[in-house]
Amino acid sequence: MSIKEKLPKCLFCENTSYKKTAYEDTLFNHKVFEYIQCSNCKLVYVSPLPNYDDLDKMYPVNYQGELVKKTTGCYDKLFTLINQHGNYTTILDYGCGGGKFIIEALSNQFEITGVEFNPQLVGNLKKHLPQATFYTTEEFFKTESQYDVIFLSNVLEHLTSPLETMLFLKGKIKENGIFVIEGPIENNFNLTKIFRKTIFCIRKSILNSKASHVPTHVLYANRENQEMFFRKIGISTLYYKVDEINWPFPMTYKECDTLKKKFLYFIASISVKFGKIVPNWGNVFLFIGKVHNSSN
Numbered sequence: 001m002s003i004k005e006k007l008p009k010c011l012f013c014e015n016t017s018y019k020k021t022a023y024e025d026t027l028f029n030h031k032v033f034e035y036i037q038c039s040n041c042k043l044v045y046v047s048p049l050p051n052y053d054d055l056d057k058m059y060p061v062n063y064q065g066e067l068v069k070k071t072t073g074c075y076d077k078l079f080t081l082i083n084q085h086g087n088y089t090t091i092l093d094y095g096c097g098g099g100k101f102i103i104e105a106l107s108n109q110f111e112i113t114g115v116e117f118n119p120q121l122v123g124n125l126k127k128h129l130p131q132a133t134f135y136t137t138e139e140f141f142k143t144e145s146q147y148d149v150i151f152l153s154n155v156l157e158h159l160t161s162p163l164e165t166m167l168f169l170k171g172k173i174k175e176n177g178i179f180v181i182e183g184p185i186e187n188n189f190n191l192t193k194i195f196r197k198t199i200f201c202i203r204k205s206i207l208n209s210k211a212s213h214v215p216t217h218v219l220y221a222n223r224e225n226q227e228m229f230f231r232k233i234g235i236s237t238l239y240y241k242v243d244e245i246n247w248p249f250p251m252t253y254k255e256c257d258t259l260k261k262k263f264l265y266f267i268a269s270i271s272v273k274f275g276k277i278v279p280n281w282g283n284v285f286l287f288i289g290k291v292h293n294s295s296n
Helices: 052-058 076-084 100-107 119-128 162-170 191-206 223-232 259-275
Strands: 018-020 026-028 031-038 044-047 090-094 111-116 133-136 147-153 173-184 235-243 284-291
Touching: 026 052, 076 100, 076 173, 076 284, 090 100, 100 111, 100 147, 111 119, 119 133, 162 173, 162 223, 191 259, 223 235, 223 284
Parallel strands: 090 111, 090 147, 111 133, 147 173
Antiparallel strands: 018 031, 026 031, 031 044, 173 284, 235 284
């Protein structure tokens, strides 16, 4: 094996040239994970990638919190958008968590299937929502079912092999079906990113410190490399909207019980205001895309 083959490949464009970043290395499961940036598409991702043992520890059954027990209408606007693109009946929620989207889809009369990594969580979901179908990721990759809509919410940033996973999911889309994907774009331009990277740079370069958080977010994308990634796997953009929210800083002032939290809330609130007037300024996205040659 050549030296080039040993280099970590970018999770989006597969380039092997990279540079170090201001993001702190993190200690988890007795190993160090470093955040590096692709020299080509600017995607930030961890190296080494988490293996199965790491993932098993990263996603215990309580990672998703309690199972969702009632509808709130939180996805009503999204279902309106989905219905504007076709007369769909079947949806796959890949990475369904505690069933937040599942229960809303059921109330909107969709036939819904959920997929999750943790087998115990899948077992709990089957008992909790028998109206839906559930699989572990291992089980799902052996199925042959296809769907009108494939939904991923806060999933893409967790994938250790996003190219392979998305190409597989592409084959699960029916003709004229769509992908609906939402989540963070943590390396997109906004004020909170600038502030966080400045702090990270000081800690890493000057204080020589390491973090100890769980590297559940394997990659940090921005709008440009994310849309490039979707085009690469044959998904054309029907809808793409970037928003700015307070996350990962306090979402409400009521949460701010310390001076530090109040300061962070202030920074985030300013960034949110900029997001209302500056195009593509933000840290979360909603994407709807159509598959090319979905019958292949």
